[in-house]
Amino acid sequence: MKHNLILRVTAKTLIPPIIIFALYVQFHGDFGPGGGFQAGVILSAAIILYSLLFGLDAAEKVITPTVARILASLGVLIYMGVGFATVLLGGNYLDYSVLADTQVAGQHLGILLVELGVGVTVCSVMLLIFFAFAGRGRP
Amino acid sequence: MDLYINIILLALMAITALAILRMTNIFAIVMLFGIFSFLSAVLFVVMDAVDVAFTEAAVGAGISTVLMIATMALIKNQEEKRPLGHRPWLPLLVVFITGAALVYGTLDIPAFGDPNAPAQKHVAPYYLEKSISDTGVPNVVTSVLASYRGFDTLGEVVVVFTAGIAVLILIGGRLTRPTKRRDK
Structure with missing residues (x-):
């Protein structure tokens, strides 16, 4: 699909709004539908679209498989880290109320961090799986 | 409607x-x-x-x-188009009986949105009433997913992570591609 001009121009205008929308879904999940899972998938869809049109090598320059592997583990570590932070601050595991002065602020911070971890892991794992599948056809 | x-x-x-x-x-x-x-x-x-x-x-x-x-x-x-190598009647009968059993099972399920359904009676009222005062999050789905059931969601993330590792082990073991493409 490398030589299809219309698809390339359309994708170039579409990819930035898709990424913005992914960030919106990520950080607006408290108020509207969405959250880390959906945002991660949408963000990875933007990069996969880029890779379908401009080639796998170009996409792997944007985010290399090594970086994706590190990010995939980092997301899980963020999530678990929030849990351990609450334990160290004297609460139960993943009881976000102790993260800030008031209960609501603590819950808000905890949910934000946890959803960030979810989004990072889901996005990188989707990209890793896509790279693994698409890389098989490469000479 | x-x-x-x-x-x-x-x-x-x-x-x-x-x-x-x-x-x-x-x-x-x-x-x-x-x-x-x-x-x-x-x-x-x-x-x-x-x-x-x-x-x-x-x-x-x-x-x-x-x-x-x-x-x-x-x-x-x-x-590939293959000629049907078996009689379809026995599988059809099995599928029909299974489907009938499932439909029979749905007759006992409470109606959709029934406020007296067991699922609505257990912890759901607590989440709906306390979500705002406990967490300040208007979207109850998010507060249940990330806060009340945060430990479950941690498990889900680990499942996604494990699935990624499994795919990498099976078909994506190569971290760096060989720099030498082709000599000719």
Whole structure:
């Protein structure tokens, strides 16, 4: 699909709004539908679209498989880290109320961090799986 | 009104499923899978489960379709037509009896949205009443997912992570590609 001009121009205008929308879904999940899972998938869809049109090598320059592997583990570590932070601050595991002065602020911070971890892991794992599948056809 | 929309959507899903069964062109089948996912996402919207619909549209219709297309690049585009090597009556009977048992089972399930259903009586009222004062999050789905059931969600993230590792072990072991492409 490398030589299809219309698809390339359309994708170039579409990819930035898709990424913005992914960030919106990520950080607006408290108020509207969405959250880390959906945002991660949408963000990875933007990069996969880029890779379908401009080639796998170009996409792997944007985010290399090594970086994706590190990010995939980092997301899980963020999530678990929030849990351990609450334990160290004297609460139960993943009881976000102790993260800030008031209960609501603590819950808000905890949910934000946890959803960030979810989004990072889901996005990188989707990209890793896509790279693994698409890389098989490469000479 | 909802009833007619549901009937139309379910009919379209049944038609799509039958079309998938009849087709042999794999590309068309993958596209129909995407359509099937979108139809079920619309069905979830009708049921007011917007978060589930969102996930279904993004994962079921988006990423799965792309992964299947990426796989298709590695295989043949056409399914081979084989003559039917068995009598269809016994499998048909098994499927019919299983379907009838499932339909019989649904008769005991409480009606959709029934406030007296056991699922609505257990912890759901607590979440709905206390979500704002406990967490300040208006979207109860998010507060249940990330806060009340945070430990479950941690498990889900680890499942996604493990699935990624499994795929990498099976087909993606190469971290750096050989720099030497071809000598000629």
